[in-house]
Amino acid sequence: MVKNLQKSFGYRTVAEGEKTFLVKSVFEEVARRYDLMNDLMSFGVHRLWKHELIKMIRPRENMHLLDLAGGTGDIACRFLKTTQEFKGCSATVVDINHAMILQGESRAIDQGIINGLTWIVADGATLPFKDQSFDTCTISFGLRNFTYIEESLKEILRILKPGGFFFCLEFSKVSSKIFDKLYRFYSFEVIPRIGEMVANNKSAYQYLVESIDRFYTQDELKSLMTTTGYQNVAYQNLSGGVAAIHSGQKLT
Numbered sequence: 052m053v054k055n056l057q058k059s060f061g062y063r064t065v066a067e068g069e070k071t072f073l074v075k076s077v078f079e080e081v082a083r084r085y086d087l088m089n090d091l092m093s094f095g096v097h098r099l100w101k102h103e104l105i106k107m108i109r110p111r112e113n114m115h116l117l118d119l120a121g122g123t124g125d126i127a128c129r130f131l132k133t134t135q136e137f138k139g140c141s142a143t144v145v146d147i148n149h150a151m152i153l154q155g156e157s158r159a160i161d162q163g164i165i166n167g168l169t170w171i172v173a174d175g176a177t178l179p180f181k182d183q184s185f186d187t188c189t190i191s192f193g194l195r196n197f198t199y200i201e202e203s204l205k206e207i208l209r210i211l212k213p214g215g216f217f218f219c220l221e222f223s224k225v226s227s228k229i230f231d232k233l234y235r236f237y238s239f240e241v242i243p244r245i246g247e248m249v250a251n252n253k254s255a256y257q258y259l260v261e262s263i264d265r266f267y268t269q270d271e272l273k274s275l276m277t278t279t280g281y282q283n284v285a286y287q288n289l290s291g292g293v294a295a296i297h298s299g300q301k302l303t
């Protein structure tokens with residue numbers, strides 16, 4: 052049985068429209084410090100997880116990637132760097148938050164990444180693309196924040212080409228009980244304080260840890276993807292389940 056989390060904002064239950072508004076506000080407030088906070092909170096480990104995600108995508112020639120909830124474009128830029136030697140690759144970043152995209156655009160320019168990269172402000176539940184537009188879609192640490200998770204998963208199926216893959220990198224559930232205790236202590240006692248010190252925003256990082264706690268288990272997300280219509284759904288745990296990468300394919 053899969054939980055209906057569409058109206059949870061951290062530990063609070065809110066109306067759908069309010070959730071979208073609150074999530075937008077959180078990322079507007081932290082956009083400027085977002086990348087720095089990722090490095091600090093995860094001791095840089097998010098880079099290894101994202102490296103793993105890019106490996107799983109198996110980049111090849113003429114590949115069109117949609118990075119949904121792409122934020123500051125970390126996945127899209129990594130993809131374009133990896134595919135430099137291939138011809139015809141492109142990445143489209145979609146995010147509901149203009150402030151995150153603005154940060155991403157200047158970050159990409161700083162890295163010299165301009166060609167093949169498009170930025171679009173849109174909600175994952177209503178993607179402004181024709182059917183079968185992309186070879187692969189990624190969401191990295193985004194799905195948990197969506198108001199309409201099931202609708203967005205269906206939208207991804209719609210815009211994927213037959214045979215295309217969806218990969219979801221997201222915080223998940225730790226399997227070892229001892230590690231889980233330490234992890235929960237770090238999450239609830241330390242992360243909001245780092246958020247307060249570095250991003251001057253304790254509540255945004257309180258939301259982060261609560262939303263992780265409320266999110267699906269690995270098997271719940273696998274089951275949701277399967278009932279939505281994805282085939283060959285599987286997941287790989289990272290760092291003992293702190294995060295996981297789910298993958299699913301659109302066959303026809």
Ligand code: SAM
Nearest residue numbers: 078120121122146147148151174175191193196
């Ligand atoms: N993918 C980036 C990464 O891995 O660094 C950013 C992840 S950030 C934690 C989550 C992003 O999801 C934010 O930029 C937020 O604006 C975006 N987001 C939240 N709800 C969304 C929605 N319904 N549609 C599109 N993007 C959304």
